[in-house]
Amino acid sequence: MERKSRQEAIDDLTLALLYLTRFNDGEGNHFDEMAWKNYNFESIERLDAEGFIIDPKRSRGGTYKYSYLTEKGREKARNLLKELGAMDSDLYERFEFRTIKPGEAEEAALVEQICFPPNEACTKEHMLERIAVAEDLFLVAIDRESGRIAGFLNGIATDEYSFKDDFFVDAGNHKKDGKNVMLLGLDVLPEYRKQGLGRELVYNYCRKEQERGRKRLVLTCLKNKVKMYTGFGFRDLGESASEWGGEKWHEMDITLNYECF
Numbered sequence: 001m002e003r004k005s006r007q008e009a010i011d012d013l014t015l016a017l018l019y020l021t022r023f024n025d026g027e028g029n030h031f032d033e034m035a036w037k038n039y040n041f042e043s044i045e046r047l048d049a050e051g052f053i054i055d056p057k058r059s060r061g062g063t064y065k066y067s068y069l070t071e072k073g074r075e076k077a078r079n080l081l082k083e084l085g086a087m088d089s090d091l092y093e094r095f096e097f098r099t100i101k102p103g104e105a106e107e108a109a110l111v112e113q114i115c116f117p118p119n120e121a122c123t124k125e126h127m128l129e130r131i132a133v134a135e136d137l138f139l140v141a142i143d144r145e146s147g148r149i150a151g152f153l154n155g156i157a158t159d160e161y162s163f164k165d166d167f168f169v170d171a172g173n174h175k176k177d178g179k180n181v182m183l184l185g186l187d188v189l190p191e192y193r194k195q196g197l198g199r200e201l202v203y204n205y206c207r208k209e210q211e212r213g214r215k216r217l218v219l220t221c222l223k224n225k226v227k228m229y230t231g232f233g234f235r236d237l238g239e240s241a242s243e244w245g246g247e248k249w250h251e252m253d254i255t256l257n258y259e260c261f
């Protein structure tokens with residue numbers, strides 16, 4: 001194999017780390033795919049010039065601390081990780097990530113019954129209503145081999161700031177161009193767990209909604225999932241008013257865009 005120069009290696013590894021390291025800045029709680037402090041700034045400039053990342057500091061002359069991967073950069077980072085035999089690089093080969101189709105609503109409702117206990121699961125009736133009004137906020141991962149749903153993440157849009165249990169049961173709360181998305185369920189079937197699918201569903205969803213100009217994603221989860229969502233870049237807002245399923249919930253959010261439509 002042809003050896004890379006030191007400069008090429010720094011650029012490649014910077015890109016791969018940008019892809020792997022998604023960071024919560026602890027201030028405004030950005031959803032960022034970012035590099036780290038004290039990196040090689042020339043490398044950041046080169047990657048920006050080649051269209052692999054966006055470095056707002058460079059292009060807008062401001063004081064932005066973070067750099068973002070472009071779609072082209074993500075693609076290259078995934079290929080680099082594949083060459084290294086590392087992590088989730090085959091997820092997009094095994095699964096198709098897309099919006100749910102109306103004919104898949106019943107299957108999604110079944111996945112929900114498998115993933116959640118009866119007091120927490122969304123009923124089939126509510127799931128069908130939700131899909132009917134907010135299909136584009138229902139991201140599924142389809143196993144390319146079987147054609148079946150392996151996992152999904154869904155929500156509804158609203159201008160409201162905080163989570164309320166009514167979002168679970170009344171799809172009438174959905175406002176198509178709402179600023180925020182209330183996430184209502186992350187489901188991965190048991191046989192597909194612990195392979196990075198849950199994480200990629202969340203990242204993929206964040207990217208889509210960020211590009212659509214949405215301001216925040218909000219969710220509630222049990223205490224034992226707070227660490228997982230913090231790792232995905234969410235911020236823990238403490239105990240939620242939710243009493244869903246007779247449990248105590250934490251409210252968490254992630255900011256996608258500071259300036260919003």
Ligand SMILES: CC(C)(COP(=O)(O)OP(=O)(O)OC[C@H]1O[C@@H](n2cnc3c(N)ncnc32)[C@H](O)[C@@H]1OP(=O)(O)O)[C@@H](O)C(=O)NCCC(=O)NCCS
Pocket residue numbers: 115116186187188189192193194195196197198199200220221222224225228231
């Ligand atoms: C929770 C769930 C979506 C995770 O899906 P997954 O595809 O196995 O998750 P990933 O493989 O992407 O794991 C991502 C990270 O989350 C953590 N994690 C995964 N499952 C977890 C669980 N059940 N509890 C706590 N943390 C968990 C992992 O440690 C992993 O971090 P790491 O990469 O640093 O090790 C899946 O187990 C599921 O559907 N569970 C039932 C429904 C549920 O609880 N949904 C979330 C409700 S808020």
